[in-house]
Amino acid sequence: QLLDPEQRELINLHVLDDVPSTNDYLSAxxxxAKYEVCLAEKQSAGKGRRGRKWEGSYGRDIALSVKFESERGVSGLDGLSLAVGVALADSLTRAGVEGISLKWPNDLWLGEKKVAGILIELSGELQTRCEVVVGIGLNVSMAEDEGASINQPWTSLATDGGLPEISRNSIAAKLIAGLISALERFEREGFAIFQAQWVSLDALKGREVFVVGQETSGLGAGIDAFGAYRLETASGEVRLNAGEVSVRAK
Ligand code: BT5
Structure with a gap:
């Protein structure tokens, strides 16, 4: 069974061939159902954060979006992308993928390379009801030349995940199941319950990290209960808020 029947009732699933962006498709x-879920064989205009592009290739990546309404309001959704990262890492690890870690704020790494990214788009009220679209791009078996325009080190599950014969359908079903259950828990309990697991998957833990576009650098020390990244610097602890800066291992 792809999804358990209780969960299946919460979901309206759209499987598309070619679409500009699964996030935009659901936004409109x-x-x-409680959750609109969209999967596409290919995106022609996949989006990253802040106008960046997300590359993919027909049938060889997973482009997945989930739309739902949250009663937490925009201000109650801090850390949602980190919780989504934990859910994805968990589903992939259970599926037998080896070596997944989380790179703050919203990337999944295999080894030192990006294998998936998360884009969350919110609209609506700060304190009450808002609409949420969670987008996930995951490289399953993309060939090297298909990602030639990606301007950072990247990899796929088939290349570096220890599972060369990986089934894209089965991974997609597992991601959806894990994601919906994490979204349900987040709505009820918020981010703090995901903190410890996130820290255990932290790709930058104990490593020298610098803040792009700033002078600051320090040792990666995980996240606080709100999802801010902690850096140990010579002059004390610095906390980085999601969305403001990015960090890279030196
Ligand atoms: C992200 O943005 O990592 C979020 C990506 C979310 C994509 C999904 S696919 C389903 C849904 N529909 C959409 O339209 N989007 C979502 P950001 O942190 O801004 O990273 C973007 C950067 O990642 C790019 O500038 C490249 O350096 C790199 N990149 C692009 N495509 C990649 C790929 N396939 N694999 C690894 N890295 C990639």
Missing amino acids: RELV
């Missing part, structure tokens, strides 16, 4: 649609 009404909620029919």
Whole structure:
């Protein structure tokens, strides 16, 4: 069974061939079920954060979006992308993928290379109801030349995940199941319950990290209960808030 029947009832699934962006596709649609879920064979204009592009290739990556309504309001959703990262890492590890870690704020790494990214788009009220679209791009078996325009080290599950014969369908079903259950828990309990697991998957822990575009550098020390990244610097601890800066291992 791809999804358990209780979860299946919460989901309205759209499987598309070619679409500009699964996030945009769902943004423009009404909620029919609690969660609208969209998968595409290919995106022609996949989006990263802040206008960046997300590359993919037909049938060789997973482009997945989930839309739902949250009663937490935009201000109650801090850390959601970190919780989504934990859910993805967990599902992939259970599926037998080896070596997944989380690179703050929103990347999944295999070894030192990016294998997946998360884009969360929010609209609506700060304190009450808002609409959330969670987007996930994951490289399953993308060939090297298909990612030639990606301007940072990247890899795929088939190349570096220890599972060369990986089934894209089965991974997609597992990601959806893990994601929906994490979203349900986040809505009820918020981010703090994901903190410890996130820290255990931290790709930058104990490593020299610098803040792009700033002078600051320090040792990676995990995240606090709100999802801010902690850096131990010569002059004490610095906390980085999601969305403001990015960090890279030196
Ligand atoms: C992200 O942005 O990593 C979020 C990516 C979210 C993509 C999903 S796919 C389904 C849904 N629909 C959408 O339209 N988007 C979401 P950011 O942190 O800004 O990273 C973007 C950067 O990642 C790019 O500038 C490249 O350096 C790199 N990149 C692009 N494509 C990649 C790929 N396939 N694998 C690894 N890195 C990639």
